[in-house]
Amino acid sequence: MSEFKLIAEAEIRPTEDEEKVEQALRNVLMEVSIEKVQKGDKVYMVAKSDKPESLLVIHAKLRESAILEAARSYLKKFSSDNKVIMYLNKQAAFMGKISLCTPERESSLGPIKIEVECSNPESLIDWLTPHTRRGHPVREYGLDWLKKSLKSEKQ
Template identity: 45%
Template sequence: MFTHSVRAEVWVEVRPTEDEEKVRRALSNVFIYDDLRVEESEGKKYLVALGLGFKSLIRVHNLIKEQGIEDSARSVLIKGMEDNRVVFHLHKQAAYAGVLTFVTEENESPLGPITFIVETNDPRRLIDWLAPRTSRGRRLYETPPPEDP
């Protein structure tokens, strides 16, 4: 179905009051992309990044682990799972500071969220890799990343 086991498209709005370079930095702090383009839609400007393979999400994986937010991350990721896709949103200003904060409503990130649309053959395995189950704050297992063909 997919050339890679993971294909991630990430959208982030660049508001007129924002410095585009700072928005790029926020994006780069949480995502490793293979391609980046600027799109205009309905009078708004967006950075649209494409990442192929699990490596594109390694920063999300590492930040979840470093911050010890597996349980909350897992909950958000499972809620965003539909068919072969996982959709989630991150707080843009927190990402700029190198912190991973999930948002569930658009207004939680005043300058708009960073939106991830991740397609994968096995969304459950992706979630197990990004945010494994825990007990008393300790990971119960480590799932290897989804393999790229």
């Protein structure tokens, strides 16, 4: 398995402007390649990256929103041995905001699904959403720490 592989997808519904769906992805992800993909009778914008830096915007916006502890619980709920999955409200992402949601219910135009496959999901969760005390991170982990954690777990 590679150290880090991100795939984000957002369905382009018939009433949506595909450029706005692409912009929603670009507003929350950095350093990604984006392409339009047909899957059956649905069309998606799909973003891909092999760099943890692609999550820097989400990392920053989670702190701005002061929802680290809730986001931490959310990510743990949607993680497994080698994956972390999150769903973002597409309209909020278009406006440059982070709003975690459930797979379908809370985003009327469908969510952005971000799936990260990595060698150490626990480190990724610690980096994105560290433990907090009174709403402030107890300890912040840097991007270099995350990269080392992903490499060391791979060996």
